[in-house]
Amino acid sequence: MALRSMTKQLTYSDTFTASVQTIAPKIGMKPYFGGLTTEEIIATCQLLQSLKEEVAIDYIGTAIIDAADVMTEKAKIQQLMTQLQDLAISATFTLQPEQFGLLLDVDECYNVISDVAAFAKKTGHFITLQTAEYEHVQTIISMAQQLQATYDHVSVVIQGQFYRSQDDIEALQDAPVTLSKKLSNTSEAVAFQKKMDLDLNMIALVEQRLKSGAYTVIATHDRNIIAYAKRLAQEFDIHPSQFEFQLHIGQDDVLKQALIADGYRVRTYFPAGAYWYTHFMNHVANRPQNLKYVSEKVFTKKTNIALVTIAGALLLRKVFKRKNNNKEA
DSSP states (O other), rough: OOHHHHHHHHHTTTHHHHHHHHHHHHHHHGGGGGOOHHHHHHHHHHHHTTTOOOEEEEEEEOOOOOHHHHHHHHHHHHHHHHHHHHTTTOOEEEEEEGGTTTTOOHHHHHHHHHHHHHHHHTTTOEEOOEEEOOOOHHHHHHHHHHHHHTTTEEEEEETTTTTTTTHHHHHHSSSOHHHSSSSSOTTTTBBBBBBBHHHHHHHHHHHHHHHHHEEEEEEOHHHHHHHHHHHHHHEEETTGGGGEEEETTTTTTHHHHHHHHHTTTEEEEEEEEEEHHHHHHHHHHHHHHHHHHHHTOOOOOOHHHHHHHHHHHHHOOOOOOOHHHHHOO
């Protein structure tokens, strides 16, 4: 819990974020995100394509409350879609409605995402709606259902941690769905807290979807769940074209290639853009073991010490600032 709390605090520290954004590519973290610029993102897509891995791009942004910024974000996504089309690369774009003005106006947000969906169809791409905020889950599912009435290239993320997820799967019927364990930590009022309960619910969702025959993206690094999905597919004669596995960039590359060799579709998900670091820290906060994995694979002892020193200094400054504010009060 202490590590989770610390990583959450660092996520929203502008100073720490700016420092890591600057040094991350230099100390070996580049394999864990897709790039800061359009050119870097395209290069990542080309590399994954050469490995026969399909592409899922999460162009990370922030919650936007200005209409002009929404239009700018929309234009950036559409430009990238066009550039990838020119290179004969088809990708899945993960869209977070908060990034397209959900907090500003729900109806206008839907209109913008609908425009992006139409553009994605025209340029040969797919889109997936997701949110890390539980209070927005019903809104994005409703948006997805509206879009899926017109388009067959729209998916929505259903999280295994929520009690409601099996009902959501039923409501979405034959529409494409992406299954993920969790995107954020949520209270026990709405979500499973124990790993075993979460795993069992995720397994139930995988079984529910695969037996339905509807196209399903299974986004997990959990080898037990992957093995279960493969076994279920064999038992019920479910063709590999009816589902795919989605794994994070920079992790389990041997597993990805083994799945491809066995005839399964594999999509590599990567965060990209100026705010990739916010995603990374939330990823660590949700599952702190990821920090140990990246630390062992990427950082040297010297860079680990440097990052811990920066983080420690920032947290101490926050503590002292809070104490001074309390004294003044």
